[in-house]
Amino acid sequence: MRHYWTDKPPSARRVGVGETAAEYGEFRLIERISRLFAGTDRVLLGQGDDAAVLAxxxxxxxxxxxxxxxxxxxxxxxxxxxxxxxxxxxxxxxDVAAMGARATGLMVALSLTPETDVEWVVELAEGIASESDSTGAAVIGGDTTRGSQLTVAVTALGDLEGRDPVTRRGARVGDVLAYAGRLGWSSAGLxxxxxxxxxxxALVGAYRRPQPPYAAGPVAAAMGATAMIDVSDGLLSDVGHLAESSNVSIDIDASALTISDAMARAAEALGADPLQWVLAGGEDHALVATFPADVILPADWTPIGNVAEGRGVTVDGHRWQGGSGWDHFDRSGG
Structure with a gap:
């Protein structure tokens, strides 16, 4: 996930003109945002107790x-x-989809400064509820605390529905590499x-609200995907995790990657290489998986490379000379 390393970023404490968290009070705020979260038939015991219970x-x-x-x-x-x-x-x-599972529940922990605007927090809860609802998952609890910095921590739970989990370790020589979703849009928007x-x-919107192909994960698992990961830190970086975990090499065909018209125009205006966004940009949360060569790829999955003997990731047979993705402790930007 991309970091910005801003010294003094504009803060949520200055958003809106309503009450602050300190003025509103913790339990009143919890009660207000809890009303936004609906349950599902998997939730046996939801919010309001020491812990939730899921089937x-x-x-x-x-x-x-x-x-x-x-x-x-x-x-x-x-x-x-x-x-x-x-x-x-x-x-x-x-991440749940990348394991071939369907999401069932989310838990959310918030660290808020006393000056955080309450309406901003309510909007935050509405966004979490809307995104989780789109997958059939329920927000089943969480925590709030006072802190020096605004922080949102989310834990997601999922159900394999009888399938084996698809890990990063299963790619085999001869497999085809494919992706579902969008690549480079969020990075271009940033x-x-x-x-x-x-x-x-369209690009700025993709940065603000990624659109992961959630349903594609379980479908890929059912179709025989041998390894899978979501693209959070960059295609090269995350495919590199697959290659390393599976002890194989993976070559990406640059001509198979899609560069949208919006990305091409933005790159021209900014003097940037759009392929760099596609190969190294994160936070679109596309899914990348390997499949046996004889498998008919599921709809919405696009082949972009192949698995071979060796180690590491190449593009058109060569090491990519640009950045490969995000390293959380590399202040240079990856």
């Missing part, structure tokens, strides 16, 4: 967690509370925002 028909639970920190992962002058809510939920829901623009709207 687990498969007998196994897929679990993941992710965290967004103001100034590192989002800026409130670039994204509304609802935008941040959608992004926080999507980052976790995509580049536009960094230059002080707000258009093209």
């Amino acid at each position: 687990v028909p498969d007998g196994r639970v897929v679990a993941c967690t992710d965290m967004l920190v103001e100034g590192n992962h989002f800026r409130t002058d670039w994204s509304s509370g609802a935008d941040v809510g959608h992004k926080a939920a999507a980052a976790n829901l995509a 580049a536009v925002l960094h230059r002080g623009f707000r258009s093209p709207g």
Whole structure:
């Protein structure tokens, strides 16, 4: 997930003109945002107790967690509370899909400064609820606390529905590499925002609210995907995780990658290489998987490469000379 390393980012404490979290009070705020979260038939015991209870028909639970920190992962002058809510939920829901599972529940922990605007927090909750609802998952609980920095931490749970999990370790020599979703859109939108623009709207919107192909994960699992991952840090970086975990090499065919008209125009205006966004840009949360060569790829999956003996990732047979993706502790930007 992309970081920004801004020294003093515009803060949610200055958004809106309503009451602050300190003025509103913790329990009143919890009660208000809890009303936004509906249950599902999997939720046996929802919010309001020490812990929630979910039905687990498969007998196994897929679990993941992710965290967004103001100034590192989002800026409130670039994204509304609802935008941040959608992004926080999507980052976790995509991880569940990348295991070949369907999301069942989300838990959300918030660290708020006393000055945080209450309406911003309500928008955040609405965004989380909307994104989780789109997958059939329910927000089943969480926590709030006071802190020096606005932080959103989400844990997602999922159901394998009787399938084996698709891990990063199963890619085999001869497999085909394919992706579902969008690549490079969010990175292009971030580049536009960094230059002080707000258009093209499609790219900026993709940065603010990614659109992961959630349903594609379980479909890929059912169709025999051998390895899978979501693209959060960049295609080259995340495909590199597949190659390393599976002890294989993977070559990407650049001509098979899609560069949208909006990306091409933005790249021309900014003097950028759109292929760099596609190969190294993260936070679109596309899914990338390997399939046996004799498998007919599911709809919405596009072949973009092949698995061979060796180690590492190449593009058109050569090492990519540009950045490969995001390293959370590399201040150079990856």
